[in-house]
Amino acid sequence: MTTLDKPAPAATTPTPTARRDRPVRRELGVANTLSHGFLLIWGLLTVLPLLWMFLSSFKTNGEILADPWGLPGALHWDNWARAWTGAHIGRYFLNSLVVVTGSVSLTMLMGATAAYVFARYEFRGRQFVYYLFVGGLMFPVFLALVPLFFVVRNAGLFNTWVGLILVYAAYSLPFTVFFLTAFFRTLPTSVAEAAMVDGCGHFRLFFRVMLPMARPGMISVAIFNFLIHWNQFLLPQVLMQGDESKWMLAQGLFALSVSQGYAGDYARLFAGLSIAVLPVLAIYVAFQRQVQTGLTAGQLK
């Protein structure tokens, strides 16, 4: 597209298009309504199950059975209380919070330091170690599941939070290292050189200059890792089989769903699910842009 002929259509074509304008516009109007219709339908399909879950969490079990589409007669917060304390969802929520805080911090610390070395230092074998990390992106966790179980058990970390934290962090390193290495490479070298001339040491340079400069990238990856770790089910299912009091939220919800089958306490299950959904949705809405960039960047690696 050259700049020469660009203004031409606008300048020379008002008369012919004006004549055709009306039918075209009507056709577009129909298309617009149609597209809004489709978009709206998919929006409803996405929201309805979630909305239903929230509404049902305030209903009595009788209301849920009698009229699934109905609104709650009153706000039965006791469902939430039963889920939070009775089904221990509160405890599992806090457990998850502790583990995910630990694992995201560890991932970010290890990922950032390793990525910084890959991005800024030359040494023999750098390529090899870098590809060793990034190669992990290719493999499904599944393949490692059985041996991982024994590695963790033999290290005495079975049924411990420390074990989970270490494993979460280890499996998040490929993406974190990959993303942050690319990010550190985009940072200008002039600042670092100036700091070195001023006598700044290697460690100080990293913590005082480079790390603050890498903040936007760090935030995106941290949110990405937070969501992945918070939503993790497979790893705790295998590595945290025994001690119920140390379970993660996802395990607790699963147990709640299984027990609901016998107890028939549907409202409690919906309340439990709502408790798990709310904070994640809140974080997403608050950090929407970063979440979407973080997650889509994860896809386009």
Added chain:
Amino acid sequence: MRHGKWPLIVTFLVPPVLLYVFFVVSPYLQAFQISTTDWLGYSADANPVGLANFKALWRDDYVWNALKNNGILLALVPVLTIVLGLFFATMLAMGGRKGRAGVTGVRGGALYRTVYFFPQVLSVVIIALLWKEVYHPNKGLLTSALHGLGLPSPTWLGDPATAFWCVLAVMVWSNVGFYVVLFGAAMSAVPKEIYEAVLLDGASRFTTLRRVTLPLLWDTVQVAWVYLAIFALDGFILVQLMTNGGPNFSTDVIGVRMYDTAFGSETKFGYASAIGVVMFFLTLSVAVLSLRIGRRERIEYS
């Protein structure tokens, strides 16, 4: 930058490498070795049996049944998700093309994008448990809606004839929004003049999508394809929580087979690892194949 760089390299690199090798690299390597043993776990004796596990796999009807289901998922989930994703992304980007040469986004596009993305931030566990309730044969959202309209309702997850399609629908549901955002981001990189020119030439929406948008977004679509293919070969958590492979193995997938073999009633770790190795090669070949088949000339906007 030369003086004293080694202390930093060593302190910064050694801990992550140790962690990674211990928990990631070594299990992967062990998986291949365990797959050639008859190890039943918990005891130390694992006898090398060569390729016996793989031979047994070849004759295992349950594994073939699960593979067949994964195959159907592989054939349908990526196509459906990508078509819907492209469709909605196009609507959002160009739905509001009013008047002559103006290509504008639809009103409220940001809100749609926010909402569509919801399933992506939810845990698969929550999605599975929620949809299990939506499909509930008595109090579920779907059944009661059909009853409300005076229509008979299937038992959804309870019926071998419908259960698989119900799970497939959830897979598409949970992925579409993400690809709407992804394709939307890729579309915003396409110069507007291209669409305006196409519009002036009188191309229909469908032609625009097929002849202009798709070729321009080909790289992104291809990546999406690979990811969805890997997703379709897995599907473990969704299936395990919604149906656990049932009823009558109608929704069984290879991941559930492997998990049951390893951590179910009998702990056949050698056999489970063999399933894992097969999965690994399947995933790898599907990824490589889709990248090869989909290879086209890269388009760059200057």
